[in-house]
Amino acid sequence: MGMKQRQESILEELASAQELDALQAAIENLRDLFGADHMVYHWVNADGDQYGCGTYSPEWVENYVSQDYLRVDPVIVGCYQRFHPVDWKRLDWSSKAARTFQKEAIEHGVGNQGFSVPIRGPNGQFALFTVSHNCDDDTWAEFTEKHRRDLILIAHEFNNKALEFEPNRSPEQSRALSPREVDAMTLLAVGYSRAQVADTLSISEHTLRVYIESARFKLGALNTTHAVARAMSRGLIVV
Amino acid sequence: MGMKQRQESILEELASAQELDALQAAIENLRDLFGADHMVYHWVNADGDQYGCGTYSPEWVENYVSQDYLRVDPVIVGCYQRFHPVDWKRLDWSSKAARTFQKEAIEHGVGNQGFSVPIRGPNGQFALFTVSHNCDDDTWAEFTEKHRRDLILIAHEFNNKALEFEPNRSPEQSRALSPREVDAMTLLAVGYSRAQVADTLSISEHTLRVYIESARFKLGALNTTHAVARAMSRGLIVV
DNA sequence: TTTCAACTCCCCCAAAATAGTGAGGGGCGG
DNA sequence: CCGCCCCTCACTATTTTGGGGGAGTTGAAA
Incomplete structure (x- = not known):
């Protein structure tokens, strides 16, 4: 052979x-x-x-x-x-x-x-x-x-x-972010503060916070920085 | 042929x-x-x-x-x-x-x-x-x-x-981060708060702050989240 | 049709991060 | 030897985030 x-x-x-x-x-x-x-x-x-x-x-x-x-x-x-x-x-x-x-x-x-x-x-x-x-x-x-x-x-x-064989395939963890959540994560990743992001997206800061928190929840992240890091490394946002 | x-x-x-x-x-x-x-x-x-x-x-x-x-x-x-x-x-x-x-x-x-x-x-x-x-x-x-x-x-x-041909090769590819700065960015990227990072590294939170700020400066970042995002996308930290 | 996820808005208050100042010791290359 | 970077520590004041409540609309899927 x-x-x-x-x-x-x-x-x-x-x-x-x-x-x-x-x-x-x-x-x-x-x-x-x-x-x-x-x-x-x-x-x-x-x-x-x-x-x-x-x-x-x-x-x-x-x-x-x-x-x-x-x-x-x-x-x-x-x-x-x-x-x-x-x-x-x-x-x-x-x-x-x-x-x-x-x-x-x-x-x-x-x-x-x-x-x-x-x-x-x-x-x-x-x-x-x-x-x-x-x-x-x-x-x-x-x-x-x-x-x-x-x-x-x-x-x-x-x-x-x-x-x-990768264990990390639970749908819970890899659930995609909503469009607004992606927007929020993306702008945070390029250095905007919450106020700036809210302004850029033309929504209130309160609303923005809802997105950040739901993104954090979906990503199993402990804080905003962690959420952005996870979103990046999972390829959910492109920076 | x-x-x-x-x-x-x-x-x-x-x-x-x-x-x-x-x-x-x-x-x-x-x-x-x-x-x-x-x-x-x-x-x-x-x-x-x-x-x-x-x-x-x-x-x-x-x-x-x-x-x-x-x-x-x-x-x-x-x-x-x-x-x-x-x-x-x-x-x-x-x-x-x-x-x-x-x-x-x-x-x-x-x-x-x-x-x-x-x-x-x-x-x-x-x-x-x-x-x-x-x-x-x-x-x-x-x-x-x-x-x-x-x-x-x-x-x-x-x-x-x-x-x-990708244009994303910024000329001011600033100097690499120092070991402590890498530690700080890495731990922040996995969701630790400043207090936790300082504790993990066995240094005071004040000292840690210096690292974060110098890392932010080197990376041209506007805040911690931005710094972590840049460190990640430049491959300076592995998360 | 009903349910559900996404999107939008609001309050209050505590906790955390940032900004502006510092200072001193150690090591390494010109 | 001197400059430069790295590591370490401190104070005060201000800004930004996080956590806890709710509430209403829309549109698409079950």
């Missing part, structure tokens, strides 16, 4: 799987198929839930979360602001925190080369699909060039499957 | 293009290549800016925007909440508004079948890549099954290119 066919069959198996474990199985198979040191899929959503699967050593994963490297890792920060898949070499590793992180990662066998595909879903969901390896630059360039397309599609399939 | 090769060459040309017009040219070529009635790429994001290119008739496009169909179109509302590409048949066309919209769309030659790929970028950017055609269900099922993968990749390439 050729590589294409095997890749195809792994993805088909993944697509028809009923359990989250299938992701872990599929990623191991794909890692072997591509002959890379590691392959990892990882997502975070607006409420801080996360899920990951992959072939990194348990020690490294534990270390990563316990050190809160999510906020340091240049792969995360870099990909969060980009759309296209990115080679780790092109990220900013200049800060001291990044350098120590990098050193530690390599010590844990992560590999000196990496390629990460950022993927975004509804409600501010953000995921990364990463392949890492230990080799020289030329070999890696050849690898990424050859497999770029496939990796994007695989990332897509993984995220698709992962979203099926 | 086979279909694969032509597709490849169109995408390569697109990738190396320096002007936005290239998107329009590429989409026309791809439409012809796939033998579909229409192909459209369209994105919305910051400040309500939008850009679209495609092969719909100018009358239909004008009608669409003037009627504000963006808020009615089941393709938009449906895809906005999904991740995977979707066949138009699987969307909810039951509301009255949707039915009249559908009728009008078909009258404008949009086609009775459609397949749309939602794509999301940083900062809440949302784009749709759509192929539409006039044919029976079986023919369309075969078409989408055959080209699904390619359409996802094409959507990805289009969005990648479109983002290059």
